[in-house]
Amino acid sequence: MKFTCDKKSLYDAVSIVSRAVSSKTTVPALEGALIRASGSELSLFGYDLEIGISTSIPVNVESDGEISLNARLLTDMLRGMPSGAVTINTDAKNLTEIKCGMTEYTILGVPAAEYPQIPQISDCSTSIDIPADMLKSMIEQTLFAVAVVDTRPALTGIKFIFEKNLLTLVSLDGFQLAVRKERIKNSEDVSFIVPGKALSEVNKMITDDIENVSISVSKKHIIFNVGEYSLITRLLEGEFIDYKKAIPADSDTEVKVNTRALIDCIERASLIINDRLRSSIKIAVDDNSITASCSTALGRSSDKTDCKKTGPDITIRFNNKYLIDALKSANCDEVRILFKNPLAPIKILPPEGDSFLFLVLPVMIKGD
Numbered sequence: 001m002k003f004t005c006d007k008k009s010l011y012d013a014v015s016i017v018s019r020a021v022s023s024k025t026t027v028p029a030l031e032g033a034l035i036r037a038s039g040s041e042l043s044l045f046g047y048d049l050e051i052g053i054s055t056s057i058p059v060n061v062e063s064d065g066e067i068s069l070n071a072r073l074l075t076d077m078l079r080g081m082p083s084g085a086v087t088i089n090t091d092a093k094n095l096t097e098i099k100c101g102m103t104e105y106t107i108l109g110v111p112a113a114e115y116p117q118i119p120q121i122s123d124c125s126t127s128i129d130i131p132a133d134m135l136k137s138m139i140e141q142t143l144f145a146v147a148v149v150d151t152r153p154a155l156t157g158i159k160f161i162f163e164k165n166l167l168t169l170v171s172l173d174g175f176q177l178a179v180r181k182e183r184i185k186n187s188e189d190v191s192f193i194v195p196g197k198a199l200s201e202v203n204k205m206i207t208d209d210i211e212n213v214s215i216s217v218s219k220k221h222i223i224f225n226v227g228e229y230s231l232i233t234r235l236l237e238g239e240f241i242d243y244k245k246a247i248p249a250d251s252d253t254e255v256k257v258n259t260r261a262l263i264d265c266i267e268r269a270s271l272i273i274n275d276r277l278r279s280s281i282k283i284a285v286d287d288n289s290i291t292a293s294c295s296t297a298l299g300r301s302s303d304k305t306d307c308k309k310t311g312p313d314i315t316i317r318f319n320n321k322y323l324i325d326a327l328k329s330a331n332c333d334e335v336r337i338l339f340k341n342p343l344a345p346i347k348i349l350p351p352e353g354d355s356f357l358f359l360v361l362p363v364m365i366k367g368d
Helices: 005-021 071-080 132-140 196-205 259-272 320-330
Strands: 002-006 032-038 041-049 051-058 060-063 065-070 083-088 095-100 103-108 126-131 159-164 164-174 178-185 190-195 212-217 219-228 229-234 253-258 281-286 289-296 299-306 308-310 314-318 334-339 347-348 357-361
Touching: 002 005, 002 253, 005 032, 005 041, 005 051, 005 071, 005 083, 005 196, 005 229, 032 060, 032 071, 051 196, 071 095, 071 103, 103 299, 103 320, 126 132, 132 164, 132 178, 132 196, 132 212, 132 259, 159 196, 164 289, 178 219, 178 320, 190 196, 196 219, 196 229, 259 281, 259 289, 259 299, 259 334, 281 320, 299 314, 314 320
Parallel strands: none
Antiparallel strands: 002 060, 002 083, 032 041, 032 065, 041 051, 051 229, 083 095, 095 103, 126 212, 159 164, 159 190, 164 178, 178 357, 212 219, 219 229, 253 308, 253 334, 281 289, 281 314, 289 299, 334 347, 347 357
């Protein structure tokens, strides 16, 4: 195999497909990016047995062929090379020369035959186009509530629900819940669960110049086509919790507060909390202010910010990280927070409507 192409185009492509390459593995083939030269095109693949990312770029091919090259090493080499044309030449023993200007490397590749088979969708049942900026916003506002490790694999993903021209994304990890809704044109009702890890990569792939993301869904897999790149992953199986039952039907106290001001207030009060000295944050809503306070072996802290309150005063405790994550994901200047009682989760909503809804469970301390 031998081909020549623009160094920047190759570096950009390798950098993105490498996101799907395993960084910790004992299988050499899984450390590589598969490159395949044919005709006037170079196809690149990264696959860690969970997520696969692929793309193609135009190249000048002198001889067809394919090989797997260490993705991290190839990325580092291309990053340091000068601008211009880069030539890659692989011989029958898998020795690969990489040249650009006065820079030259020779590395040993892995035969393409040893590269794992990337899944192919042959039974696509659903194809949907979603505005890229909308999908990016929806992913960003639900990723924070995805379970990192859970005995129920379904909770390590985000549930997509298409129904009645409405798209809803839902995530929950047992301590917090995120629901994000948008109106969208779709002709069928369907739902599926996409791994949070895959959606994190999709989110990174969506840039300002991408207008739409095309989604193709089969019984077991889903493909996201983002610009010149495609990401494929296996759908998660298992029952997703009936999240609607977890949402309190009503509330007694409602506050409207500046989002940034409340985040800063909680973060200042949380300075005496660390991994060794864990504690909850006490949130006291009275008059037209919110007070965040905390006590650990290091000492005590307290901070206050203004709000607009309706309903009775209330005091409730939270894990500071969960509360801050939800507030940061709101992505709006002001939020509404609805309280029922010290034992019930709070609802965080936009100033108007319910395009997003975040639920954060309180922390109970003995003696409260």
